[in-house]
Amino acid sequence: MFLLSQILKRLVRQGQLTVHDADGKEHFYKGSKPGPKLKIRIHSKKAARKIAIYPKLFLGEAYMEGDLTLEEGSIYDLLDLFTRNIGWGSRNLLVNFGDFAYRFYWFFNQFNPKSRSLKNVAHHYDLSDEFYGLFLDENRQYSCAYFKSPDDSLEQAQLQKMAHIAAKLALKPGQKVLDIGCGWGGMARFLAENADVAVTGVTLSKNQLAYAQEKAKQTGLAAKVDYRLTDYRDVADKFNRIVSVGMFEHVGVPYYGEYFRKVKSILTDDGVALIHTIGTADRPSPTNAWIQKYIFPGGYIPPLSQVMPAIEKAGLYVTDIEILRLHYAETLRAWRTRFHEKIDTVREIYDDRFCRMWDFYLSASEVSFRNSGLVVFQIQLAKRLDDLPLTRDYITEIEEKELGAARVAAE
Known part of the structure; x- marks a missing residue:
């Protein structure tokens, strides 16, 4: 002691x-x-x-x-x-x-070939579907929501997040969209339903794939949304728009160049991409050892200084960057509250140790966004400078239209 x-x-x-x-x-x-x-x-x-x-x-x-x-x-x-x-x-x-010894282990663990990516994804995302349904919103958005007001419900904030991202994509009817790391498919369904586009969603989680495919059938969107169990590196089609929400954290620093080169190669000449990822305002440092071991093996949270060089070398234009500051802290608070409300059910699915592990994870993540410099980056990319409006006014205009359409559909 x-x-x-x-x-x-x-x-x-x-x-x-x-x-x-x-x-x-x-x-x-x-x-x-x-x-x-x-x-x-x-x-x-x-x-x-x-x-x-x-x-x-x-x-x-x-x-x-x-x-x-x-x-x-x-x-x-x-x-x-x-x-x-x-x-x-x-x-x-x-x-x-203890960081000095850990840095050596972490350095080698950043190498993220396809086989390791599949294993890492299964570790976290192939938990019980029932479990995630206990604390996520109705669309199972497992990423930072967008709170326009502290009084927004989780469902409202997640809907606003999807509309905000859709607006930045500046979608046109009939376009082809790729969702890299589509999760349970909520973003792809939102885009297909509200923007009249065809969406391909790729994931490495078998559980998420099965859920997304079934949900698309239930909502009548199966003809407009195609979910695939595919590594983004194996995608060969061309797309007018690419969106990736909460997946870039799993790419691995040695693969940043390959990631953005891939994005560029599968974008059409008039293409636009929107990358939504956790980032840090701090200097580059290894992933927290406990998070690495128990929650997100292979995960990493970068500063912009590590992301920008890879984008520049790939030959993509950065057309907009927005920093979401406390939005993820509020998202995590909502998840943590719901988790505790359903903790008896969680205990029935798993055990007390699992409950303490997730309590620690949700708590540690929230305080990191409040006290330790974590933020969310939304990085808009394009292959040409003149394919998006010159001012950001269009984002608000499209966003309100998307939200209005989504509310009507929900009613």
Whole structure:
């Protein structure tokens, strides 16, 4: 406990934390600024040592395994306290002790050939369909929503996200659209229904594919939406528009050049692409070790400084960039609230350990968007400079039209 205590003494500058160790001793840490007030218990000396050595991995593991429990407050509160005190952009060696060894492992894990991509996707997305249905919106949008108001429901915010993206694509009736990483197919169905376009959606998840195909039949869109179990690298057709929402995080840094070259090669000469991806305002750094191991193997969140060179080398024009700041934090809060409302059902599907793992994941993700510099990039690309309007007014105009059509269809 000695090493962990020294770290916490330096770390807690706002809020206060009481720790009961495995010997029953109480350790109290109080910052000079107000903040969350929490009490935790660490049930073994081994867990305390591991957390001190590498908290980015072992804090989450300790919570999952029940070696760390909250006596006052929640795991969200604890992670909020830690991330508030660390702050984004921090390179505190005590907090990041263990990163040096992890960087070597992470470097090699970024190589993401097709076989590994398939395995990585299955790890996260081929969980029970019933499970995802418990906390996602009715269209199963598993990505950042677009909150025009803090009072927006999750369903409304996700509908606004799809309309916002559709507007940036500047779609025309009869065009062919590719959705890279189409998930459960909600975006493809939205575009096909509201913009009169033919959409091909590609995914590496068998569960998502089956759901998307069945949903297209149920909604009468099977003739306009074609879902395929295909790696984006194997797509050979040409498309007027390409959209990718929440997939770029799984590409891997060594494959950025290949990704954007592929986008360019399958876009028609008048084509437009919209890439929606989590990004960071911080400098490049390895994926969080716990997230890498338990949630998104092979995943990575880049700064713009890593993405832009690959786009430039591919020969694509960046025609618009929008940074969505707290939208994902609000999305994750909505998911976390719904998850807790249905946690008894989750426990029936899986077990207590799984519940703690997902509680940690949703909580850690939300506080990262609130306190640690995570954002969402929407990057619009084109092959030519003159294929989009000169001002951004068209985005709002089309967006309102798309939302109006979607509301009428829902009624």
